[in-house]
Amino acid sequence: MELRHLRYFVAVAEEGHITRAAERLGLQQPPLSLQIKAMERELDVLLFRRKARGVELTDAGRAFLEQARMTLTQMDRAMENARRAARGEQGRLCIGVTSTAPFHPLVPRSVRAFRDANPMVVLTLEECLSNEQIGRLRGNQLDVAFIRTAAAGAEDLLVTPLLAEPMVVALPDTHALARAEAPIPLRRLAQESFILYGPPGTGMYDATIAACRGAGFDPLVGSIGASTQLAPRITSTLSMVAAGLGISCVPSSLQRMTMEGVIYRALDPSDRPHALLNLATRRSDGSAVVQRFVAAVRRAARDVVG
Structure with missing residues (x-):
């Protein structure tokens, strides 16, 4: 028995008439009658009682109809799920x-x-x-x-x-440049202690190092106590800035993160890094x-x- 046979059976049960069911299914009436009889032989039960003006379900037919509808519904759902998955939905x-x-x-x-x-x-x-x-x-x-x-x-x-996002400099609010109104040239920060976000090989670390070298200086990379410090996360980076341990170049969108003790200032477009x-x-x-x-x-x- 195939799924199409279940659809034939459900159509006949709902129409109560083989000819109308055949029209609904786009079939001829004789082949549909033969399919229903074949189902009854396979199940070894009578699904329909033939009447002068149609058919009606037997008790066996009513029991079979409930399960047939459930099976078709589950299969339709499975097919639609497969189509959605294929479309990425x-x-x-x-x-x-x-x-x-x-x-x-x-x-x-x-x-x-x-x-x-x-x-x-x-x-x-x-x-x-x-x-x-x-x-x-x-x-x-x-x-x-x-x-x-x-x-x-x-x-x-x-x-x-x-996109390539311009970076800004995060400064302690006590820094001499914290009140600067004009964009700050990166080379003015050559004597500052830099706090770099992430290890070498990560985007912001590499962008900052490359921009500093392009501006004519090379910040040293070391542990606490050296001129450059490393921070594993951006929150720890800004916390170190707020504590006055150094400055950091961060994406301009980070200005949405307000933290007490931290001031963001624009860098001059001529030598600023991009994230x-x-x-x-x-x-x-x-x-x-x-x-x-x-x-x-x-x-x-x-x-x-x-």
């Missing part, structure tokens, strides 16, 4: 973000737009540094990741550039959900940049 998506990425409106805006358009996709977000996200992508622990690095040499990943924001996926990932999310982020990025 259903499934699961694990999104990696750096601790600084959500402060740029592109990230929450694109995630929210995707969620609203695809309510049957279960979203989870995980926060970690860019280099950690790349490792998790390769280990299939993340599906997509907003990263602050170009991921050079990662041939197994597909990195979509989204990249990219979207990374596995090059071999053919998931329709991932592709749908990437398309949504690209649309949101065009709106933000435009």
Whole structure:
């Protein structure tokens, strides 16, 4: 017995007439009658009583109708779920973000737009540094990741550039430049103690080092007590700034994070660093959900940049 036989049976039961059921199904009446008789032979029960003007269900037919409808409903639901999954409208998506990425409106805006358009996709977000996200992508622990690095040499990943965000300098509110109104040239900070966010190889660390070298100085990288300190998270970075332990270059969107004791000031466009924001996926990932999310982020990025 096939699913089409169940559909034939349900149509006859609902119409109470084989000819009308045949018209509804787009079949001829004789073949439909033969299919119903074949079902009765296979089940070894009488499903319908034949009447002068149609048919009516037997007790066995009524019991079979309930289960047949349930089976067809479950199959229809399974088929629709499969179609939704193939279109990327259903499934699961694990999104990696750096601790600084959500402060740029592109990230929450694109995630929210995707969620609203695809309510049957279960979203989870995980926060970690860019280099950690790349490792998790390769280990299939993340599906997509907003990263602050170009991921050079990662041939197994597909990195979509989204934007390059100007960086500002975070200063202790007691700093001599805290009240500066004009953008500050980066070279004026050559004698300052820098607090760098993340280890070497992460986007903001590398961008800051490259910009400082371009401005003619090379901040030393060391532990507490050296001229440059490392902070594992952006909150600890700003806490160290607030404590007067140094200054830090951060994405301009971080100005949304207000912290007592921290002042943000613009850097001169001539030598200021930029924080990249990219979207990374596995090059071999053919998931329709991932592709749908990437398309949504690209649309949101065009709106933000435009």
